[in-house]
Amino acid sequence: DIVMTQSPLSLPVTPGEPASISCRSSQSLLDRNGYHYLDWYLQKPGQSPQVLIYLGSYRASGVPDRFSGSGSGTDFTLKISRVEAEDVGIYYCMQALQTPITFGPGTKVDIK
Amino acid sequence: EEQLVESGGGVVRPGGSLRLSCAASGFNFDGYGMTWVRQVAGKGLEWVSGINSHGGNTEYADSVKGRFSISRDNAKNSLFLQMNSLRDEDTALYYCVRAGGSTVTTPRFYDMDVWGKGTTVTVTS
Secondary structure: OOOEEEEOOEEEEOOOOOEEEEEEEOOOOEOOOOOEOEEEEEEOOOOOOEEEEEOOOEEOOOOOOOEEEEEEOOEEEEEEOOOOHHHOEEEEEEEOOOOOOEEOOOEEEEEO | OOEEEEEOOEEEOOOOOEEEEEEEEOOOHHHOEEEEEEEOOOOOEEEEEEEOOOOOOEEEOOOOOOOEEEEEEHHHOEEEEEEOOOOHHHOEEEEEEEEOOOOOOOOOOOOEEEEOOOEEEEEOO
């Protein structure tokens, strides 16, 4: 199974400031078709998760452009250009290259 | 509005069975792969099972393989999870999730873009 790790696991943020979360996989998530099968999800308090980024860098429909995804191979990053109060929650990376699909442990983002 | 509504959760004894259902609406259900993801209270997300758009291909997490069975009825826009030989560690909130990237031509379960609110399964003696 592909093991996903994230850092940091806790991230206090200041509104208006940038923030960054790292995700690493135990093997490359690059498929022969050239896509990286890495998604990012946010679970806001009391809500179901929602997709932010798919295939490493494609912003999902309706996701604000302050969110961006980058990376390749085994190392990926989610960046928030300017954090807003509504961005608090737990962020998960997920690999979909092969089953079983696996999630990272989550990064809890809250306001300082 | 694209929507998924789960049902069928409840309290069951170890070794018992439950059948979860998920009713889809607002989109072409037979055009997408579907998955079940679960979450223990206060813990992270765990993928449980997935099925392609036609139902001909199913996948399972090792933790449920041989005990759970995923299926779908495209005519009724419904997804199911038959859970047998339930264990304490199966206690969780179970989400029905559309894999937006899993189309008729693309089998992978990525871009999970529509989530239900979940149904709670509690396994306890």
